[in-house]
Amino acid sequence: MDRVVRVNARTGAIEVESVPEELARWGGRGLIARVIGREVSPVCDPLGRGNRLIFAPGWLGGTAVAASGRLSVGAKSPLTGGIKEANVGGEAGQKLARVGVRALIVEDAPDEPEGRVLLLSCDGAEWVDGMGLSGAGVRETFRRLRERFGPKHGVVAIGPAGEMRMTAAGVATTDADGVQVRYAARGGLGAVMGSKGIKAIVIDDGDGEVARGAEPDRFGDAAKRFTAALLADPKLEGRRKYGTAGIVATANELGLLPTRNFSSGSFEAIDAISGATLAETIAARGGEGRSGTACMTGCVIRCSNVFPDAGGKRAVASLQYENIALLGSNCGIETLDGIAELNARCNDLGLDAIEMGGVLGVAMEAGHARFGDVEGAAKLLVGEGTPLGRILGQGVVFAGRAFGMRRVPAVNGQGIPGYDPRALKGNGVTYVTSPMGADHTAGNAFGSRGTVDPLGVDGQVENARMLQIRSVILDTSGLCLFARGPLIAEPGLIAELANGRFGWDLSFGDIARGAAATLGVERAFNVAAGHSDLTCDVPEFMRDEPLPPHGTVYDIDPQEMQRIWTLETDTKRF
């Protein structure tokens, strides 16, 4: 974790440098904020030469700490026009850390992007010739890279959508078995990778070692306590059994489940797409189907799954809440098989399934397919760059404008994930104020419904602030959102882990203030890029159109939301 690799995508030059002082304190999202803040002009074309694409493991990447190997990917987003960090599980984050790379920074862009492959190892980095992967789907790309480099390499790659610089494109990676397709999905980072002419990055950690920390005993103790707390989490069993899909039925009961292009918050066919049905179907079908699988080696939570088709063959892995909400109820689709088919198509094309679920909802309302029509929806997910495919692949806002629609569910240029802010108002605050735009991981109030009324106005801004800080800490550490439990119970534990890892002497308050500073760097970039605080709001229809079944509109005043930037940082509570 002591190197920064800089790749010039135009000239092909590769430089390896030691971690500069100003980045030494950061990982993941925190590091990305500082690289972009220093090196990227806020006014640059996100798909032009001035943008930089950064891959960074978190603080705990490369260690044996459970659920800590997430990979952060960042750039100026072509979807939101602001800064973007999207992170993803799978193996690549761990392996990048294990080859000693704190950050891979891709600079400049070629005039004619051509889908090159970059190989990183403990020896440095080099271009791999002759793979001829341009235009290949993500599955085929992973298969061929595995064939060439063996099963132990980490891979990140883009699909045809990213190569075509479609702004709903994500960056894909996979698990140790090469079975799951996982995405740093949001913000169009796949299009940025496409604009750099890089189809895939392969990471060979053959000689890499598990990092034991600058203070191995302290670190080891903290890691053990952390794992024990994760294993003691009462939510663990549900997460293993149902994965993120465990909340489908609850979201429906709360009336916040996006349904038919955000025209309702509950779905009549809910039982067919619930987490319970998902688990039962996987169990009943057997074959390649699995519940409770891990995306990262060593994760004790194991919330992933392999969803099989009727014949037991893998249809998609992993099938998750957001995709069930957006590709399912939001499209009126009533079967898990239908959702899995659409999800698999998005995964193979290299498209963000959340954004595409929003797009399909808009396209269905515009008459391009009936709600509930899996076959019609599948036909819309075309990869060959037809004009319609070009529209859809650019995301919700673009499709809404192309079709002249009013009900366009997006905030700050990005499609709204699986929580309608009219029935979970805290998420409205996060969608509007987070530098990441409408994002389900940037400060999600779903878990706060015991303490803050989801339909009320009071306390939402304060709560969103706390949640956003928490997200930054997790995203800077490389920890999964599902690993938050032990840290909520004992905020000092994250400081203990970071200190043991690097030999620092930070308190939790230092870490919280650092996260607040990260938000500040991100926000400053966005303001300089043209996101004035008051230009951002939920879409007009969400302030006008009551959402069944609660009949609520989004009614938090824009000025009130912006008060979030004046709040003190809580240095006690994670």
Added chain:
Amino acid sequence: MDRVVRVNARTGAIEVESVPEELARWGGRGLIARVIGREVSPVCDPLGRGNRLIFAPGWLGGTAVAASGRLSVGAKSPLTGGIKEANVGGEAGQKLARVGVRALIVEDAPDEPEGRVLLLSCDGAEWVDGMGLSGAGVRETFRRLRERFGPKHGVVAIGPAGEMRMTAAGVATTDADGVQVRYAARGGLGAVMGSKGIKAIVIDDGDGEVARGAEPDRFGDAAKRFTAALLADPKLEGRRKYGTAGIVATANELGLLPTRNFSSGSFEAIDAISGATLAETIAARGGEGRSGTACMTGCVIRCSNVFPDAGGKRAVASLQYENIALLGSNCGIETLDGIAELNARCNDLGLDAIEMGGVLGVAMEAGHARFGDVEGAAKLLVGEGTPLGRILGQGVVFAGRAFGMRRVPAVNGQGIPGYDPRALKGNGVTYVTSPMGADHTAGNAFGSRGTVDPLGVDGQVENARMLQIRSVILDTSGLCLFARGPLIAEPGLIAELANGRFGWDLSFGDIARGAAATLGVERAFNVAAGHSDLTCDVPEFMRDEPLPPHGTVYDIDPQEMQRIWTLETDTKRF
């Protein structure tokens, strides 16, 4: 000129009120800036309920002053996301003034826009039922309204593109004979009109009178002096003979003529599309062809034309410089007949021909037609709302993003008109800093090439400031850009006209300061809408890619351009 008519496009309610104090001093663009500044939220959805569409004649509208009857149309632009005023010749501006309307303000929007027709007369305003014009082309719309209401009514209307809320849609009007199709083209105001569910506005000035001014003698004297100066302008003969197309050859010589998607500034087939060829062709073909026609009754400049096909039938009227540049050389199209065909299609669909010329250039580079292929380009101008048509009808930036292109000639969301800023750097300053975005009428430095080196940096910002102030004064008065000669020679004349008209006592300095204030109101709206001063620049490729034949790039620093807002207003020079 003493009323404001407010139409609620959702409820259908119509209210007529006297001109409020705060608008009494303003007409045209100046009035629009203040209505939008007061009544429209900068963060509203331009195609949503919060936007307002305003029609306003200028100060001199409804009088006998030559070339003074332009109609200003304004709203928050769905293309630029900022304020937009576009103005147009033809008869509607005069007639609106003559029925005593200082401003027609369309508020709110229906859920299901349906193409209604509004009739304005001296008696007030009413909805006209049963026209069934939805989906009709602009020519057919004008024909049927003329059939129903007679030839003496003024009409503004949108085509199918506006009804489909395509953001390259303009607002069309016509001359007294119903021959010309003229456009308040830029900024997507046709889409705003479409979102309001209004297909056409008919103005019956049967009882309207020519305004003689609050001080008739003073006003009459000033008007006479103005007309005499216009008639004495040495440029008059050229303008009558060649129209705006008179500058085609000069633009080519200066190396600033957009050619093949802004990849060159000169065009090898220049002789075939020059103003001289235009005039000769019109003369040789005869039939319905005409040079030196007026767009407004009483105009002494008469720069318009009717361009006939080989059989002498009207192909398009009027064929102008911008359209020759954008639909011609920028698309590699080598014949006036080809340009006329594309122009006529844009006019009938209700699309801004400048924006569409930019779009076709991008589409051609993306491989959707060959440069120079008229038939291929014509096929791209489809009206039926195919996905490709949906992409193209949204303008240059949208098409560039859909096709994943780098060379996207637009500033502030709007396609660049017929002056490449690499070879006419003053226009770059105006494109970037004008609240109107890349606009050929917002402060065009083409006429300044005798005093400021078009390829140099020095003096461009000061010159652009002067030109932008001049534009605001013209656009507030209802005067044509070609009427600037007498006012440059004698700045006090515009004050004399305004004072005679309204009984005011303004100096030229007052008018210049008022214009500067208008720019300030517009800029403040845009900043609040998210246009930070530093987020706007020429597209990246114009700073990177030298433009043949001069081999220059655009090299005025963004900070230097923003210095424009710190300059004093010149109170002596028009």
